[in-house]
Amino acid sequence: MKHSASRENYLKAIFHLQQEQGLVTTNALAAALGTKPASVTDMLKKLKEQKLLLYERYRGFKLNNEGRKTAVQVIRKHRLWEYFLVKKLQFGWDEVHEIAEELEHISSRALIDRLDAFLGHPETDPHGDPIPDSQGRMQVRRQISLADLPLNKVVQVSGIASQTTEMLEVLQHNHIRLGTRLEIRKKFPFDDSLEVKVSNRSPVTLSARVAKNVLVTDDQPPTERRQS
């Protein structure tokens, strides 16, 4: 099965929205893809015809098994390429997303399996997101949002939900990156902003908006995998 870059982007976006929001709406998908709702509807019909999607007009949609499998393979490719770019080509973790968006659409299966081996079968990408293995299995991660973290509990940054350049700029400015250890010192109910202590630095203040998009784990990364 060969899919166009555009189709793959739709599948990937639907997959991610399914995970986060449970149900996906045409508008949300259009926003995620930077396209228009009408275009989304057009594509949904095509994906349904190709049996990648369960869809009935006006009544919502979700990936079926085949669509999910394809989406996970695209995510696998994206994250392996990100890992390659950071670990082998010395890119910064905040520079690789755009490039991986292109590389993820290279179709060769042999390529990605050999790349995986070359990299030593990494389990998480440079943003802390789990990399599906060649069977589509992916680590389960007990991530919570920094916004939901109780006071004075030390955790490790394990993922960034919204990876816009603007967002990553804020984090970089505050010396927050994957693996950074931090804890919440104070919460301001007025605007839900937080005072956060990062490693051995002086405390910084993060807006609610930023905090919501910083994902943390209080655990060592677990090693179980489960079927996607």
Place this chain on the structure above:
Amino acid sequence: MKHSASRENYLKAIFHLQQEQGLVTTNALAAALGTKPASVTDMLKKLKEQKLLLYERYRGFKLNNEGRKTAVQVIRKHRLWEYFLVKKLQFGWDEVHEIAEELEHISSRALIDRLDAFLGHPETDPHGDPIPDSQGRMQVRRQISLADLPLNKVVQVSGIASQTTEMLEVLQHNHIRLGTRLEIRKKFPFDDSLEVKVSNRSPVTLSARVAKNVLVTDDQPPTERRQS
């Protein structure tokens, strides 16, 4: 300047045909691209509008400076990726062409420059073809066709002109690959076939068709580079 994959393929094909045949025809280009002459004409008009090509209807065409520069960058990407696939991912030199055809259209300049550095600025790809540097300069190679080689002169295989799977299969079967040392033992004028002694093996016979596509150098690879 961003160009579509299709435009880049046209530029690359025109560049190669210019080198080999001197002048390029619509039919030859269509054949090289596996497309129809009418499609070529359509694209020529677009490339002319984008000022990558000198073209007048019915009167032939060739790349201008801008078009040549773009073509060379695509070739650079193609050959660096091939080198990466063979040297880092352990692909065979006869397996990488298709994959590099996709990878060559990834647009990031930073990516290709870092890949180049990661690979140690290689000068030739796994098929023996020179890799243009970041300025588009490329090694001059004194290659001649095996078909034009005199008897009993030991040379090294330095390039394969026609890289079809079928062709590469013949070469692999006869243990001929890049860097292989060989000499011609006998020429058969009847069909221009050759008896060739490969390294320390027993002699094999090659058809004129195959011999024409095997390129050899009698020299150490020269190190001058010249502007493309």
Place this chain on the structure above:
DNA sequence: TTTTAATTTTAGATTTGTCTAAATTTAATT
């Protein structure tokens, strides 16, 4: 130098993915 053949180009159609504007359906409010 006509005539014939080959090459190249145009004309019109098709596919993929997108858009705007209008219509339809569902959800929310009064």
Place this chain on the structure above:
DNA sequence: AATTAAATTTAGACAAATCTAAAATTAAAA
């Protein structure tokens, strides 16, 4: 329950890249 608002879909159009079939041009042969 009727009305208004929001979300979604259809209808029709467009750009890119391709195709087939027919026309135009150039080259080759008689």
